[in-house]
Amino acid sequence: MTFTSFQFILLFLPACYLGFLLVHRLLGWNGVYAYLALASLVFYAMFAPVLAAILTVSVLFNYVMGTAIRLRRQQKKPAGALAFVAIAANLVALGYFKYTNFFIDIANSLAGTGITHLDIIVPIGVSFFTFTQIGFLIEALNGQVQRVGLHKYALFATFFPCVTAGPLLLQRDIFGQMEERKDRAFNSVALSVGLTMFGIGLFKKVILADSIAPYANLAFDGVALGAAIAPVEAWIGSLAYSLQLYFDFSGYSDMAVGLGFMFGIRLPLNFNSPFKATSISDFWRRWHMTMTRFFTTYLFTPMAMNNSRSALQNGHSSSRKWLQASALPIFYTFVMAGIWHGAGYTFVIYGLIHGLALAIDNGWKHFRMPTIGAPLGWTLTMAVVVSGLVMFRAPSVDVATIMLSSMWGITTLTGAGFGSDLVLIDVATATALIVVLGAVVLLAPNSQQILRGTWISSDPQPEEAVFRENPVRWMPNAAWAVVAAVIMVIGFTSLGGDTSFLYYSF
16 A cells, blocks of 8 residues: 555545544544554555564564663663664664575675575565664664653654655654644644645656656666667666656655644655755755765764774874775765665665765865866766666666666667667657656755745754745645645546555665
């Protein structure tokens, strides 16, 4: 059951919201938190009951371990040992579900063995709910977690708007909102704003993302089947996928935040017009923002600080200190981020591409090289992003290599060499659609800018000056109600076929 299914929109969401109001009236907010945690498990069980069982075991294990760590925090060695065991258990479980068959492939290629893949059911969103709970364990060890009830923790770890594809939560995003609430469950503004955000996300997904998807599929699937591809078709396929993923992930992020707001929970933003970025570091401050925050907080920063201290103690030169304390941690962090997305060499290389680009960008600033200006910065950034997404989308390194070789003029016509088939795309129609969607990406305000009058996120609200150039602003009036209704109706009536979100795979 996805957000874009009739089952979710017509049955689960209305029933869940009515239950939310009823439980609040009878049991207050504490009852609501327990109810929403249970509803989230029901939502997750609709994919497969066994997946809900796995999620439940994960929640109970991490709650018990997190509580034990918190209670023993003053005893550093016992608390540290508990945290190590708990985090290791989470990573082992994640490795089993998501990476076992990749490890088998590596063993087969290195040792020449013939081990067959295991038939493993991969829980949807396993990387998200695993890392959410790892963050909780780390913050419990650091003394950042106060006593929290199981019902609140379960909601934090399973909340249905974000359990399958983010945003990736930290405990401070959620638990502070749950303390001593006196507000009513029903809030007409929260309901209307949340539904508007949900409708915008639905429109992005089923109208914009799904409309460009066939052109990406034609290119990548054609090459995977052995067809050759010309540069124009290769660029159309790569740009089409970039836009598909952009609107698919942006749409999901909007829907998640909107749903959370409807149910009285503000979630962090995960998307902030990343294709407007003029540097690769700016891109990662805007794209998958909560994942970037997690890896920066728990991987890059500790490694950079440790390496910086080591460089200072050893009296290294400025260049070597930068390499040790900045470049290597950046590179390592984004290789890990690439692997986090999926099991395969393509994801490793995707991380390598972005890690290298970010290290170069950081070095350019560190050594005070000449500024290159926003237009050139945007062009170089998008060249890296689009090329990286080719690797991200391709089913194999070979397919990605063929696509990139054609795109960048290494060959004028390239393919796997099976027969004389050629990838054929309606270039005129595809180009027109890419131009239209590209204009939306670069010129239109994003959802949080439109809805800034009622701030919907757990993130701090930017100053109004940030939005000064955006005249489009949602207001609680009849005109905006009509606009929101039209957007929702267009999205709803366009549902059908496979409308799964791309990030369900990660």
